[in-house]
Amino acid sequence: MRMNEGVEWAAHVCVLLHWAEEGGDAPVPATRLAAAYDLPTAYLVKQLQALGRAGLTESVPGRRGGVRLARPAARITLMDVVAAIEGPDDAFACTEIRRQGMNAERPARDFAQPCGVAHAMREAELAWRRALAATSIADLAGSTPAGRAADARRFLAAP
């Protein structure tokens, strides 16, 4: 059960976009974002498109165009980023094996009560999501060593 690498990319890129916005350098072209962390441009673009579809970023086409955050970094959480890249599905997918084999003859109403395994898994994922929702892009930006933001802005704005 490994998470898409795109989640890491997207989280860091969102922090960059936040810094760019603060410095008045938004929007930032995808090529520049890829260069900032030496990521494969074409593939990063795919992840950025997912962020856009999820409403976290908006993009400006044409020359001097690029990508920017669609709302303040304080209102974009890691949960939003994970959901945008990974999609809406839970990690655990209950396939209701309890209805098969020795229970195949039972009527469907015998399984009205949700499966205990699925329920516990769901609760655990909710705890995970709550924790992710507790950290915003602004929080991540704020926890970065001093001066790093200014350096990033300088890089992003460079010709």
Next chain:
Amino acid sequence: MRMNEGVEWAAHVCVLLHWAEEGGDAPVPATRLAAAYDLPTAYLVKQLQALGRAGLTESVPGRRGGVRLARPAARITLMDVVAAIEGPDDAFACTEIRRQGMNAERPARDFAQPCGVAHAMREAELAWRRALAATSIADLAGSTPAGRAADARRFLAAP
């Protein structure tokens, strides 16, 4: 980020093994466990081997052999099962992209402080694991509708 189907199988199978133990019918052969939920035997066997390596189950070779829980169901949690099947790695793998591209020239000591993204992801996974650890196989068995356990024992003990 989807979880192995084997986790669902293993959780349900552990509940079956608990019931079998209660009824004095342990150990249970893998073929019988597979039949109980109509699972592909050979592949279920692989998952059972993972449970064994993790110390959750022990197996008895030879005729009248099979698999049984290695300790009381109350002391086996969903966390144990997930870790046994999925392996020890976190879902989120930090690849330290922050050190690349615009930061490639920085000395390693600039990154002594762990990455904020990785830290937040780690905290969220810990919350997930804590939640999983709060549910034991005995809890799952206890939340099953009355009579289901006896039926399962009857099936597992059948010729």
Next chain:
DNA sequence: TCAAACCTGGATATGTTTTGTCCAGTAAGG
């Protein structure tokens, strides 16, 4: 004793997802 019923580990095959590239189409600025 020996055959049947078990488990183990490794090799192998197949299908799906992730990762990554490329291209044709569209939009905006100078």
Next chain:
DNA sequence: CCTTACTGGACAAAACATATCCAGGTTTGA
């Protein structure tokens, strides 16, 4: 009108999940 950008779709390679099979070892009961 040409360059720089984004978008969406098609496509390819690698990684992983799923599934099967086989050769080797253990125990039990006939």
